[in-house]
Amino acid sequence: MGRVTSLDDLPLRDDLRGLTPYGAPQAPLPVALNVNENTHPVPDEVADDILDGIARALREVNRYPDREFTALRQAFATYLGHGLTAERIWAGNGSNEVLQHILQAFAGPGRTVFGFGPTYSMYPLLAQGTGARWTAGTREDDYSITADEAARQVRATDPDVVLLCSPNNPTGTPLGFDVVEAVYEAARGVVIVDEAYHEFAPHDAASALTLLDGRPRLAVSRTMSKAFAFAGARVGYLAADPAFIDALRLVRLPYHLSALTQAAAVAALRNSTTMLRMVDEIVVQRDRITATLVALGYAPHESWSNFVLFGGVDDPKAVWQALYERGVLIRDVGIPGHLRVTAGTEAETTAFLDALASISDPSPAASVGSAS
Structure with a gap:
């Protein structure tokens, strides 16, 4: 009996061939701020x-x-x-x-x-x-x-x-x-x-x-x-x-x-009243991220959500990797010159901002904080 080894061996719908499934990177890092989760535990x-x-x-x-x-x-x-x-x-x-x-x-x-x-x-x-x-x-x-x-x-x-x-x-x-x-x-x-x-x-x-x-x-x-x-x-x-x-x-x-x-x-x-108290805490951290990104020379976009998309990143892949190596996972959403970060707890937000401030943009003659 022959053995199926790949999707090419199956009668898959033609319009699905070549596609990749949805999914953000998952990794056991201390600070995961990449998929817009509410990182606060349920009370x-x-x-x-x-x-x-x-x-x-x-x-x-x-x-x-x-x-x-x-x-x-x-x-x-x-x-x-x-x-x-x-x-x-x-x-x-x-x-x-x-x-x-x-x-x-x-x-x-x-x-x-x-x-x-x-x-x-x-x-x-x-x-x-x-x-x-x-x-x-x-x-x-x-x-x-x-x-x-x-x-x-x-x-x-x-x-x-x-x-x-x-x-x-x-x-x-x-x-x-x-x-x-x-x-x-x-x-x-x-x-x-x-x-x-x-x-x-x-x-x-x-x-x-x-x-x-x-x-x-x-x-x-x-x-x-x-x-x-x-x-x-x-x-x-x-x-x-x-x-x-x-x-x-x-x-x-x-x-x-x-x-x-x-x-x-x-x-x-x-228990919606208790649950939604977390929202106000997250908004505080979101606005803190925005203010600090501006101070670091980035260009964050206005956000009414629990995350911040920020531009002014000369090399998103390199910055993403540098943060990853420091135990912080954020999201490269594929928009040139941009990265996205979820607003987490106060401690997680601090870890992200400290890590971002500590790294240098690997692109020539540029720092992480420089706007492109």
Whole structure:
């Protein structure tokens, strides 16, 4: 019997050949600030409540979970506010699965998914995985988007799905409501505002949830991975018109959210006030990173997220490697002259800033702090 030795030996879909799977470098370093995790642990009192909920769910784990995850949807509706009800909420195993459900329902072969690049690197992979075509629009030099230009690009592309990351990953750039409104009016298909990092925006920054009424093709997605320090639990969710939610039921797998996941998420949401105290601490460290990067001669971009993208790096690969050798892992997102760092705890932030200040840019006649 012959032995399969590579993907070339398998009848893989032609449009998947040559692709590489998504993934950031993983390494056992003391300070890992590369994947925008909330590096604060779940508070002990909240962890105890979550464990109690999981323990109760375990007593019935021989049965399938609530397929409609009713209690969790109600908990999300209560947390989000804005008059939302459970019938307008959807959830999945991380916001990536929620976005995948959207593309399975509204994209697919022969259809187009559109976003403004650079943006979240999973968008094109999700489009590819559902057989859709990904098309990237453009942003201004500071990564912002104007309403008129956004609408023009959407009309020119005529996509079936538009993905608007707000604030944007990997740049941290906020997105004005005028852009969302203009894109919605210009689009024939559905429009998704991905608010994965919304809790890190200024307290007076409104959510696109305020735009949902009267816009049945609009959805706003969120995640518990960032603000709730729940990356390992894998819980994402969205709010939309009830008919939009019905469309997602057509493509989800049966019982896709386990009883243990539902119990853990409900308990975390029940303790949202305690959980969100971490957000303010992270914002302090994010702003500290920005100020120190400026002092070191770098060019950080405005960020409403839990990370900072900074330019002025003459040799990103060399600087990334030098930090790695000092036990600090950050992210090279492929934007020339830039690196991205997650805002961690005070100690982790200090370790990153000290390491960055201690190294010299390996490029000729330049220091790490010099702007390119």
